[in-house]
Amino acid sequence: MSKFTLAIHGGAGTILKSMLTPELEIRYKQGLQEALDAGYQLLQKGGNALDAVEAAVCALEDNPLFNAGKGAVYTHQGDHEMDACIMDGRTLDAGAVCGVKSIKNPIRLCKSVMLHSGHVMLSGEGALDFAIQRGIETAPDEYFHTPFRYEQWIEIRDSDAYQLDHRKSAEDSPIPEGKKFGTVGAVALDSFGNLAAATSTGGMTNKKYGRIGDSPVVGAGNYANNQTCAVSCTGHGEFFLRAVVAYDVSCLMEYRGYTLAQACEEVVKNKLVKMGRENGLIAVDTQKNYQLCFNSEGMYRGIQSSSGINHVAIYGDHD
Amino acid sequence: MSKFTLAIHGGAGTILKSMLTPELEIRYKQGLQEALDAGYQLLQKGGNALDAVEAAVCALEDNPLFNAGKGAVYTHQGDHEMDACIMDGRTLDAGAVCGVKSIKNPIRLCKSVMLHSGHVMLSGEGALDFAIQRGIETAPDEYFHTPFRYEQWIEIRDSDAYQLDHRKSAEDSPIPEGKKFGTVGAVALDSFGNLAAATSTGGMTNKKYGRIGDSPVVGAGNYANNQTCAVSCTGHGEFFLRAVVAYDVSCLMEYRGYTLAQACEEVVKNKLVKMGRENGLIAVDTQKNYQLCFNSEGMYRGIQSSSGINHVAIYGDHD
Numbered sequence: 360m361s362k363f364t365l366a367i368h369g370g371a372g373t374i375l376k377s378m379l380t381p382e383l384e385i386r387y388k389q390g391l392q393e394a395l396d397a398g399y400q401l402l403q404k405g406g407n408a409l410d411a412v413e414a415a416v417c418a419l420e421d422n423p424l425f426n427a428g429k430g431a432v433y434t435h436q437g438d439h440e441m442d443a444c445i446m447d448g449r450t451l452d453a454g455a456v457c458g459v460k461s462i463k464n465p466i467r468l469c470k471s472v473m474l475h476s477g478h479v480m481l482s483g484e485g486a487l488d489f490a491i492q493r494g495i496e497t498a499p500d501e502y503f504h505t506p507f508r509y510e511q512w513i514e515i516r517d518s519d520a521y522q523l524d525h526r527k528s529a530e531d532s533p534i535p536e537g538k539k540f541g542t543v544g545a546v547a548l549d550s551f552g553n554l555a556a557a558t559s560t561g562g563m564t565n566k567k568y569g570r571i572g573d574s575p576v577v578g579a580g581n582y583a584n585n586q587t588c589a590v591s592c593t594g595h596g597e598f599f600l601r602a603v604v605a606y607d608v609s610c611l612m613e614y615r616g617y618t619l620a621q622a623c624e625e626v627v628k629n630k631l632v633k634m635g636r637e638n639g640l641i642a643v644d645t646q647k648n649y650q651l652c653f654n655s656e657g658m659y660r661g662i663q664s665s666s667g668i669n670h671v672a673i674y675g676d677h678d
Numbered sequence: 679m680s681k682f683t684l685a686i687h688g689g690a691g692t693i694l695k696s697m698l699t700p701e702l703e704i705r706y707k708q709g710l711q712e713a714l715d716a717g718y719q720l721l722q723k724g725g726n727a728l729d730a731v732e733a734a735v736c737a738l739e740d741n742p743l744f745n746a747g748k749g750a751v752y753t754h755q756g757d758h759e760m761d762a763c764i765m766d767g768r769t770l771d772a773g774a775v776c777g778v779k780s781i782k783n784p785i786r787l788c789k790s791v792m793l794h795s796g797h798v799m800l801s802g803e804g805a806l807d808f809a810i811q812r813g814i815e816t817a818p819d820e821y822f823h824t825p826f827r828y829e830q831w832i833e834i835r836d837s838d839a840y841q842l843d844h845r846k847s848a849e850d851s852p853i854p855e856g857k858k859f860g861t862v863g864a865v866a867l868d869s870f871g872n873l874a875a876a877t878s879t880g881g882m883t884n885k886k887y888g889r890i891g892d893s894p895v896v897g898a899g900n901y902a903n904n905q906t907c908a909v910s911c912t913g914h915g916e917f918f919l920r921a922v923v924a925y926d927v928s929c930l931m932e933y934r935g936y937t938l939a940q941a942c943e944e945v946v947k948n949k950l951v952k953m954g955r956e957n958g959l960i961a962v963d964t965q966k967n968y969q970l971c972f973n974s975e976g977m978y979r980g981i982q983s984s985s986g987i988n989h990v991a992i993y994g995d996h997d
Contacts, residue, residue, distance in 0.1 A: 446920075451920045451921070452920070457776075457801060458802060476889075478916055479919045480895075481887045482776060482801055482888035483777060483888045485887035567804060568805060568807055568808040569800050569805050570797045570801075570804065571776070576799075576895055577922065578895075578922035579895075579896070579897065582922075601798060603897035606922040610926070610929035610933055611933060614929055615933040
């Protein structure tokens with residue numbers, strides 16, 4: 360019997376039940392379920408892990424509730440610079456883009472970079488040139504405009520602050536941010552035993568200087584290897600870059616013989632806690648084990664598997 | 679008695695004695711020795727590893743023979759986009775820039791990013807804005823012009839080719855490139871037992887689409903951690919990104935208990951050879967062990983240590 364699994368996340372952080380209206384909670388859960396379904400349907404039809412993570416992340420990018428694609432936060436300049444990465448655990452091929460504008464679905468561009476550029480990582484206007492040449496869908500600035508992200512930016516744009524921790528609460532904003540790390544991601548095991556990972560983000564509100572986080576970096580925010588696991592991270596990107604988090608999970612499995620659960624636990628609950636940072640990650644291995652692991656109050660997340668699991672959640676525990 | 683070590687490289691690849699004139703060989707070795715001396719003098723005076731690797735890499739960036747800073751290759755657009763990274767093994771702090779123009783010494787900018795930006799990685803024009811704000815020295819386009827790099831570019835600029843393997847030989851070019859990966863780097867152990875690594879490059883001749891290689895990526899082309907080692911890589915960046923090479927060396931030591939030599943051997947002579955790629959890396963640990971490891975015909979390299987070693991070399995073996 361074929362086995363397949365898809366896990367997704369939409370960011371981790373201080374996400375408390377008291378911060379979400381019942382209506383908004385429903386919208387988030389619907390968004391997560393739609394993304395899960397988009398990827399899982401492909402796996403059910405015998406599709407591969409790479410296409411499944413791409414489809415799931417595209418759905419999250421298209422949903423304005425999440426900080427990726429439509430719904431990406433504003434930079435200091437008032438536009439949107441997005442980072443993303445996709446990796447094929449079968450071949451260790453990877454494609455990534457950073458600081459890219461005007462791309463409707465950055466994760467699709469990543470796949471094209473992986474398959475057609477001869478490179479792994481493209482940046483800025485050059486990445487956009489490549490996208491146009493490959494016929495990747497672009498979108499005008501207005502497409503990326505969302506009123507609540509705009510408000511978040513207006514509030515701090517004249518300061519030097521950048522916002523990881525969006526302090527707006529449910530009372531004054533439709534999107535409660537608490538202290539939330541806005542990134543989306545998906546990891547999958549397909550029926551052929553192949554793993555893949557995809558991660559996409561708009562980064563930090565009011566970011567400047569062309570700041571790049573961990574999401575587009577192979578081994579930091581995103582990694583997949585059939586020998587070990589597929590991982591997608593969400594958290595304070597600077598710490599994930601320095602700790603090479605996604606590859607660290609893989610190395611603990613490969614070199615120390617840890618299970619997926621042990622490796623995720625060590626990295627998220629021990630190493631990253633010592634760095635004092637709230638964060639989370641999702642991971643799967645070829646044995647259909649999965650982890651939705653976070654040390655913060657909540658993580659937008661979902662899991663669907665051929666063993667019958669189909670669940671989305673936001674806060675701690677299972678709700 | 680205090681122990682300290684500094685190792686440097688100026689790129690690896692098909693570098694054969696038959697390709698260099700005696701005069702050019704002397705110039706390369708002088709350049710390597712000057713860079714070694716620049717960093718080693720600081721270590722001798724009780725300076726720290728971070729300042730030593732910065733000084734050594736600055737010297738290599740200032741030398742037009744090497745593909746970093748002055749001497750950086752031309753992009754498809756006819757300018758110079760540079761990538762670099764520095765990391766402090768004591769704190770795991772890191773700073774990196776990618777796709778940055780007009781910066782005389784990208785490695786100095788990396789250190790400023792690490793110390794003053796609150797971020798790890800800055801890109802493109804944003805990184806330049808930060809540099810100007812911090813008073814980092816810029817240089818006009820003419821500064822980066824070198825006749826032989828310009829010729830390399832003119833030869834292929836109208837094609838879609840990008841050049842890792844510069845085929846010019848000693849007969850028609852003052853700089854024989856063979857199949858050479860132009861990157862510079864330094865790793866150091868200081869008398870306090872701290873490690874640091876620095877890496878800088880102009881990337882590939884005729885590169886386009888804002889291509890970014892492994893050099894500016896923590897864990898791929900550059901890594902330092904007092905618990906394990908400091909590593910700087912040179913090779914086909916795409917493979918180093920996918921294989922997370924520098925952090926892999928560290929993980930083999932930390933998780934599998936390999937010595938520095940065993941870890942470097944496994945990565946360079948086994949894993950990367952299986953990927954079919956010529957490459958090299960330099961590494962040191964806190965026990966004053968060092969490795970100048972490559973699977974290609976040559977690597978511009980140097981090592982100087984408080985145990986009395988002071989040696990630069992270009993080809994295989996020790997010459």
